[in-house]
Amino acid sequence: MKTPLDRPEILAWLRESDSNRLAELWQAADQTRQRHVGGEVHLRGLIELSNYCVRLCGYCGLRAPNRQLERYRMTEEEVIECARKAVQFGYGTVVLQSGEDPGLTCDGVEKLIRRIKAETPLAVTLSLGERDDDELAAWRAAGADRYLLRFETSNRRLYEAIHPPRNGKTSDRPAILRKLRELGYEVGSGIMIGIPGQTYDDLADDLERFAELDLDMIGVGPYLVHPETPLANPENCLSIPEEEQVPPTELMTYKVLALTRLQCPRANIPATTALATLNIARGRELGLERGANIVMPNLTPSKYRMMYEIYPAKACVRETAEQCHACLAGRIASIGRQVGAGRGDSRNFERRMEK
Ligand code: 5AD
Ligand code: FES
Numbered sequence: 001m002k003t004p005l006d007r008p009e010i011l012a013w014l015r016e017s018d019s020n021r022l023a024e025l026w027q028a029a030d031q032t033r034q035r036h037v038g039g040e041v042h043l044r045g046l047i048e049l050s051n052y053c054v055r056l057c058g059y060c061g062l063r064a065p066n067r068q069l070e071r072y073r074m075t076e077e078e079v080i081e082c083a084r085k086a087v088q089f090g091y092g093t094v095v096l097q098s099g100e101d102p103g104l105t106c107d108g109v110e111k112l113i114r115r116i117k118a119e120t121p122l123a124v125t126l127s128l129g130e131r132d133d134d135e136l137a138a139w140r141a142a143g144a145d146r147y148l149l150r151f152e153t154s155n156r157r158l159y160e161a162i163h164p165p166r167n168g169k170t171s172d173r174p175a176i177l178r179k180l181r182e183l184g185y186e187v188g189s190g191i192m193i194g195i196p197g198q199t200y201d202d203l204a205d206d207l208e209r210f211a212e213l214d215l216d217m218i219g220v221g222p223y224l225v226h227p228e229t230p231l232a233n234p235e236n237c238l239s240i241p242e243e244e245q246v247p248p249t250e251l252m253t254y255k256v257l258a259l260t261r262l263q264c265p266r267a268n269i270p271a272t273t274a275l276a277t278l279n280i281a282r283g284r285e286l287g288l289e290r291g292a293n294i295v296m297p298n299l300t301p302s303k304y305r306m307m308y309e310i311y312p313a314k315a316c317v318r319e320t321a322e323q324c325h326a327c328l329a330g331r332i333a334s335i336g337r338q339v340g341a342g343r344g345d346s347r348n349f350e351r352r353m354e355k
Contacts, residue, residue, distance in 0.1 A: 001028040003262045004211055010204045014246075014255055022255075029258035029291035036265040037293045041332045042344030044093045044125065044270070045086035045321075048300040048308040049074050053099025055129070055171075058162035058236065059195065061226040061309045062099040068228050072304050073103055076112060082299040082321070083116045089325045092343040093123040095148070095296060100129030109135075110142045117143035123343040125188075130171055133179055145343075146186035149173055150219060153191055154209045155202040161238050162195065162231065177213060186349040188217030188268075193256050194248025195223045196231055197238030203246050203256065211263045216346035217294075218267045220256050221274030223248040224311035250278045254290045261291030266347035270294035276315040284328075285335050294344070295332070297324040 001024070005013070016022055050073040053062040061069065074082075079096070086094045094116065098104055109128065116124055125146040126139060136147070151173045153159050163171050173189075180187045191206045192198075210218055230236040246252060253275050260269055271287025273296065279286070284295060299321045300308060306317050316324050332339055 001262070003032065003265065005259065005262055007204055007208070010207050010259060011200060013259055014200050014203055014252075016255070025255065025258050026290045029261040030289055032261050032265050033291055033293055037268070037347050039337050040293070040340030040344070041288060041337050042093070042268065042294050042340035043089070043091045043328065044095050044294060044296045045082065045089065045091040045299040046095045046097060046296045047074070047079060047082045048098065048298070048304065049079060049096050049128075050098040050101045050104055051304075051308050052101040052103055053129070054102060055100050055166055056164045058164070058230040059192070059223060059226065061228060061311060063229060066228045069309065070307055072307055073101065074301070074304065076108075076115070078301060079112055080115055080119065082301070083120050083122060085299055085321050086122055087120050089297075089321075090339065091122070091297070092340070093125055093146075094299070095125040095127055097127040097148075098129070100131075104128060106135045106138055110138050113139055113142040113144050123345070130173065130176055136176075136179060136185075137183055140183045140185060144185070146188060146217065147180045148188040148190075148217065148219065149176055149180070150190040150192070151177070151209070153195060153198055153202055154205045155198065158195065158197050158202065158238055161197065186216040186346050187213075188219065189213065189215050190219035190221075191256075192223040193220060193253050194246045196234070196245070197240055198246045199240055199244040200246060201244075207256070207259050207263050210260060210267075214348065214352070215264060215267055216349040216352075218260050218264060218269050219272055220253065220260055220269075221272035222250070222253045222278055224274060224277060226309070226311045250275070250283065253278070254286060257287055257291040264348065266351060268294050268344065268346045268348075270296055272296070273298070273315050274311070277311070277313060280315055285331055288332070288335060288337065295328050297321070297328050299324075
């Protein structure tokens with residue numbers, strides 16, 4: 001299969017239903033993954049720092065108006081304790097993720113980054129939402145290595161419908177992604193698959209956008225309905241012809257994963273928790289065999305996990321950090337792959353730096 005794919009090919013794969021043909025797509029993605037990023041699976045320890053959020057995203061359970069959710073913010077010591085566990089478990093990276101929480105101040109986060117960098121050899125990835133340029137700069141200066149901010153969909157009308165402005169502030173994630181790159185971060189983005197109102201054409205645009213943005217990391221996962229959010233009500237969704245709507249299914253997620261790998265051969269691509277939520281038995285393994293090379297074991301303390309409910313029935317909420325660690329190590333071994341050593345920087349980023 002020649003890559004990158006052109007648009008008619010992308011669209012044809014997104015609509016493909018023949019399992020023999022799809023087997024070719026899985027194989028092409030798996031070979032491309034092997035050739036460009038190898039057989040190692042890198043582990044990123046996920047620390048869900050805070051579930052406070054000031055924003056109103058139409059799909060996310062952490063949205064500010066959701067009063068059903070008990071809110072928490074981890075202490076510095078709790079975070080450092082998680083980072084120590086990451087080192088014990090042999091992870092090369094921790095991901096500090098939260099809602100968009102002004103209670104996580106610029107100085108507070110900076111201090112966390114400095115401590116993790118001083119006390120451990122870990123790479124630090126931030127996933128803290130849309131923050132100001134000066135904060136992103138301060139955190140980079142403090143030693144943060146990577147930043148994740150999904151653009152969710154490249155369809156502007158759909159994006160705006162599901163991301164209402166807050167205090168007159170509209171969100172411009174493409175501008176933030178450019179800023180992150182300029183600051184020297186390894187840059188990650190991604191989308192949800194099957195958002196109500198998302199068409200096949202939109203999804204093809206997203207896949208083209210991944211390559212244009214020259215992303216170092218790309219996370220894709222199925223959209224999952226959260227009952228306490230506006231999108232759970234069809235009246236709040238963009239209406240499009242039924243045959244145009246992308247289904248939020250496991251199969252569609254594998255197609256997008258595989259096509260993402262073909263579009264961006266050197267990117268780090270995780271088999272996501274949302275995918276594991278659709279198929280707890282084999283989702284992550286199949287993701288790793290259809291383009292992915294990263295998994296993100298959860299390190300969040302048990303007492304907080306249930307409260308980080310961006311969507312319901314999330315995988316791993318009842319497990320401990322130790323259980324997720326053992327579980328994923330076993331799953332990776334079961335498909336004949338190895339856990340990656342070291343930080344596992346994106347090959348795309350390394351190449352960009354060599355130029
Ligand atoms: N279903 C699936 N993914 C979701 N996210 C947020 N809410 C949902 C949901 N209901 C994803 C978004 C966000 C990431 C952290 O989680 O893509 O960027
Ligand atoms: Fe958490 Fe398998 S990764 S239980």
